Amino acid sequence: MGDPALSRRSFLAVSAAAGLSMTALSGCGGDSDGGSSDGTTTIEWWNISTTQPTKDVWAALAKKFEAQNPKVKVKIVQLENDAYKSKMTALTASGKLPDIFHTWGGGVLKQQVEAGLVEDLTDRTKGWGDKLVPVSKEPYLIDDKVYGIPFDIGMIGFWYNKALFKKAGISEPPATWSAFLDAVDKLKSAGVTPLALAGKEAWTGMYYWAYLAMRTAGVDALEKANQDKDFTSPGLVQAGEHLKELVELKPFQKGFLGASYSGPTGQAATVGNGKAAMELMGQWAPIVQADAGKGLGDDLGFFPFPAVEGGQGAITEVFGGGGGHALRAGAPQAAVDFLKFFASEATDVELVKKTGVLPVVPAAERAITDPNVKAVQQQLTAATGFQLYLDQAYAPALGQEVNESVAGLIAGSKSPEQVTDSITQVAKEEQ
Template sequence: MGDPALSRRGFLAASAATGLGMTALSGCGGDSDGGSSDGTTTIEWWNISTTEPAHTVWAQLAKKFEAQNPKVKVKIVQMENDAYKSKMTALIASGKLPDIFHTWGGGVLKQQVDAGLVEDLTDKTKPWADDLLKVSKEAYLIDDKVYGIPFDIGMIGFWYNKALFKQAGITEPPTTWAAFLEAVSKLKAKNITPIALAGKEKWPGMYYWAYLAMRTAGASALQKAYDDKDFTGPEFVQAGAHLKDLVALQPFQKGFLNAAYSTPTGQAASVGNGKAAMELMGQWAPQVEADAGKGLGKDLGFFPFPAVDGGKGAITEVFGGGGAHALRRGAPQAAVDFLKFFASEATDLELVKKTGTLPVVPGAESAISDPNLKAVQAQLNAATGFQLYLDQAYAPAVGQEVNDSVAALIAGSKSPEQVAQSITKVTKEEQ
């Protein structure tokens, strides 16, 4: 599967699984010094690729770019996810950002744009950026202007054990919520744990509520509710009710409320070791299942989150995210050139082959060999709507409240109505 660190969720998984620390260059704040006396331009590139193989591959790509551009030097600063976020927060307050920096888009990027710190790339990246996978670019569009160039894209879906499904008499993955609940019941009837969940970490549970909200209200409704500061509409309450119906079936592994995601006894390992039939997770799941457990090999399958009968959302509407690079305002032309290099078919082919990322350049799709990743890519290509992770799409406090409230619903301490009210309350306070 490659390096899950290149995906926002995969990095959280990998950092827990492999004990990542500040393994790369120490970060120095602010922008680069630009040109030097010998005519060389130095550009500073901040990223979160601290795990192998991406750590090495990205360093090699920087050297390749330097070889093609002899008057440019790339200074790489690499940090673990949470440390990167903390450092960037400090830099935003100082008003100085690196020339090139990792972004997940959404509300955080908008804050940086509103502060006047990010370069508008709309004209600078035409026409080559127009050819990138459409769904991969949506998180970095603000007021129809381009502020980030993606290098990775992914989606959340169900990863399942084909052998356990067969054992329970489930002949094909469910495409509706009613059929999904029926599948859960069939698995339980055979004493098979239907779903593994990292209840301790909260964000994996949020995926269920987010997808159910998309399926009941439609993908665009989540952003509209945030803009309107109101999540109390009937579809959002219904999303919580559907999740409550699932929880009532007691589908999760024993001790799930204290389970982490990628530890030897956590969510990914439960699936990877054949002790649970499913998990709702991103495209990095196969690697983490193999790292934390044994992995399922050919028994592993993938299917999109089911449709909800009577809901306004379609099964082709996708919840997920990826990674992109943005530039500080006033970054040198060499930084734009680097973005073009990184978004080229040649670079994307290397990333797909060597690090397991999903391609954003259509021509690089030929490099995908894993059938499950092909299935994910097909879903992304056919996507009719896209919603970024809620804790990136929304202001940080709102995203955290979504995670906390949904975790409380799963634990039985909040009702569907209370979840909607709590998220609404924090949204009003933050905007």
């Protein structure tokens, strides 16, 4: 499975480059010894559910689990997306992970596994883990072994304001890239900001480049580029050229380069308050829009990323992923019990009803009532190809470079060719 020492050195290099302090993080994660003198087991649960209602729903679920397991206490640590990724990189480098931690699977989880830091759940989840929706489990399978349990599955797509589309004379969501650019022009002509973007958080811009790469070069191109350590193929350069076309239309809200995703003046709030017509985001978007802003109610709609004329990809090839939980190596049985509780039908129904996630337990599909959630599920069901988030599918340093290079293109400091050259350089360094 690779050299754990090499994996650790790779993580240390990433941490050092990010300027992360090991001492500042000491005491975080992996400190639970599984029990105390009174027989109580404390398990530490790290997640990224910082917005409402998810934050409170998850806290209530932890309390419910504690009530069912009187000798177990759940200590919750919640961090926003980027802060979480940075701290987990540092913790991995230090060799200490939390008992239970959020994971997107893919290359990041693979490096943690190869470093010997993640519990093999293959045998410990037999019976109940086998019954989950198959596609939801794929990101957490490494060498046919289970290293994570999903709680969500979904895809990235455009969330749009139907009233603002109507104001701009757009009768239906665009299905092609040229029609999308036309829609951007129409929205601007109508005095509407077409797109909201959290330029301060590089992962949000990466979605555009990744989808355009899939549409121009095909769904397999990104994995092939990773394997070949070469991202300079014409199709991937074209992805940047198409993104540059969009950027030159100046479609984003004023001050977008300094905007956060979930803050009160960030990307989600800008759409949720009706100040921008669209955002490219995952299945969680309506919940965050309503928490950060007012929410759009019946005016909110969803459509898949458009096809690119002449491209190798299809509109039915989707980009996304879900959330899951993994355990540190040697985690107590109480942590496994918590995963089983979290993956139960009762919990999944509650998550679907209250937080808008797509179910990973087949029986929980009955709880879907929101038409937009149903639209996302239908797109996923009909998908002919699937690509995991690039900053999770790839090794951490490479995923970070994809995010930062694309952010440079959006900010006007990098050309499409420079984006693919920079990514290729880091890919080769990772060998």
